[in-house]
Amino acid sequence: MDDSDQRQEIGQTSNEEDLRWLSKFKEGNRRAFDFFVRKYQRRLFGIIYNMTGNKEDTADLLQDVFVKAFKAMGSFKGDSQVYTWLYRIATNTTLTFLQKRKARRALSLENFSPDDEAVPEFLLKDPKGEKGDKQTLLKELQEKLNEALQKLSITHRTVIVLFEIEGMNHAEIGKILGCSEGTVRSRLHYAKEQLKQLLKDYLEK
Amino acid sequence: MIEQQDLKLGALLKLKRYEMPTEAFWTAFDADLRTKLDLTPIQKKCSWFSQWVGILYRFSPLTVACTVMVLLGLSFSSNNRERYNVISQPVSLNECRSSVLKSTSNALAKSVIQKKMVASAAPNCFSF
Numbered sequence: 001m002d003d004s005d006q007r008q009e010i011g012q013t014s015n016e017e018d019l020r021w022l023s024k025f026k027e028g029n030r031r032a033f034d035f036f037v038r039k040y041q042r043r044l045f046g047i048i049y050n051m052t053g054n055k056e057d058t059a060d061l062l063q064d065v066f067v068k069a070f071k072a073m074g075s076f077k078g079d080s081q082v083y084t085w086l087y088r089i090a091t092n093t094t095l096t097f098l099q100k101r102k103a104r105r106a107l108s109l110e111n112f113s114p115d116d117e118a119v120p121e122f123l124l125k126d127p128k129g130e131k132g133d134k135q136t137l138l139k140e141l142q143e144k145l146n147e148a149l150q151k152l153s154i155t156h157r158t159v160i161v162l163f164e165i166e167g168m169n170h171a172e173i174g175k176i177l178g179c180s181e182g183t184v185r186s187r188l189h190y191a192k193e194q195l196k197q198l199l200k201d202y203l204e205k
Numbered sequence: 206m207i208e209q210q211d212l213k214l215g216a217l218l219k220l221k222r223y224e225m226p227t228e229a230f231w232t233a234f235d236a237d238l239r240t241k242l243d244l245t246p247i248q249k250k251c252s253w254f255s256q257w258v259g260i261l262y263r264f265s266p267l268t269v270a271c272t273v274m275v276l277l278g279l280s281f282s283s284n285n286r287e288r289y290n291v292i293s294q295p296v297s298l299n300e301c302r303s304s305v306l307k308s309t310s311n312a313l314a315k316s317v318i319q320k321k322m323v324a325s326a327a328p329n330c331f332s333f
Contacts, residue, residue, distance in 0.1 A: 030247070037238065042225065050221060059234060067241055074247045115223070120216040138220075145221060164218040195218075196210055203213045 018082035025073055033070050040083065041066075043166065044090045050161040051094045053150045061097055065090045080175065087176045091158060098154050141202065148198040156191035163188055 018039075024032035044065060049058040068089050076085060149157055162173045163184075170181045170188075177184070196203060302318050309315060 030242070033242065037235070041231070041234070045226065046222065046224075049224070055226065059230070062234070063238055063241060066238055067245055070242050070245055071247060120213065141217070141220070142224065145217060160218070164215055165221045192211065192214060195214055199214065199217065202217060203210045 015081045015083070019078065022073065022076065022078070022082060033073065036069070036073075036082070036086065037066055040086055044086065047087065047090055047161055047166060048094050050149060050165055051091075051154075051158060052098065053146050057097070057101075061094055062090075065093050068093065084172065084175050087162075088178075091162075091176055095154060095158065144199065144202070148195055151198060152191055152194055156187050156194065159184055159187040160191040160195065 018036070021032050021035040041062065045058060045062055048061050048065070049055060052058055052061065065086075069086055072089075076082075080088075149160070152160065158177065159173060162168045162176065163170075168176075170184045173184045174181045299322055302322050306315055306318050309318075
């Protein structure tokens with residue numbers, strides 16, 4: 001499955017099933033909301049964590065997001081897909097938080113163990129072309145990636161998180177952030193250029 | 206070269222998908238969230254009338270002022286309409302002359318008006 005297929009798949013994440021559970025919730029079954037929590041909590045965690053760079057803030061914000069969604073789901077008209085609506089709540093809540101928050105030290109997660117096939121070959125080579133210790137390299141990379149993301153502006157960071165990490169397409173990001181596809185493309189371009197500079201030690205391997 | 210750097214950057218950023226909290230975190234998270242949700246009321250969809258009442262309640266000083274202005278405007282325009290309706294009725298010239306005859310005590314004026322009333326055979330009407 002190539003990258004564009006994967007982006008499309010994320011966009012079509014069984015909205016029919018979401019709508020079925022949404023109607024159960026609207027009929028008064030409060031427990032139907034658990035379906036959305038189970039289905040989206042990890043992806044929403046990813047978005048918020050990569051935007052804030054702090055695991056403790058992420059846990060609090062994710063709780064806020066679900067409480068907001070729970071309150072408002074009864075009046076959700078279904079004019080967008082449920083996941084777009086949830087992502088919009090998550091990004092808006094996080095953006096508001098980041099605009100108010102003063103600079104705070106990044107606090108990475110301890111659990112970072114990508115599958116072997118996900119780790120690119122070039123990463124495991126040291127400058128002499130020899131293979132280095134994988135765990136040490138990954139830990140160092142995790143810190144560098146988080147530092148680099150936190151150096152981007154909030155808007156650029158949001159776009160790069162949604163596109164590169166969450167695998168959404170430009171149209172979906174535009175809907176979530178309430179801007180045009182052109183704006184998304186432009187922000188993405190500038191964000192990538194900045195990241196290339198910040199991570200050039202890895203990219204020039 | 207630039208394209209290769211883009212691909213490498215994409216590959217590095219995708220690794221962040223594997224950065225996830227432990228299962229113990231999710232267990233605690235779910236328990237906290239369940240407690241919060243059990244205490245949270247759900248917003249019901251409001252009817253248009255209750256939405257209007259809500260809006261009026263929220264902006265009461267401004268709304269009251271606007272409502273008074275609108276009501277005053279409506280009442281002024283309806284009064285004027287009634288007055289114009291009355292005035293725009295056609296009035297006979299002789300009716301005017303007879304009302305002047307009744308109100309005047311000057312004998313010369315009375316005689317002139319009486320002559321004019323006799324002289325005007327055709328019903329000459331006008332309106333203001």
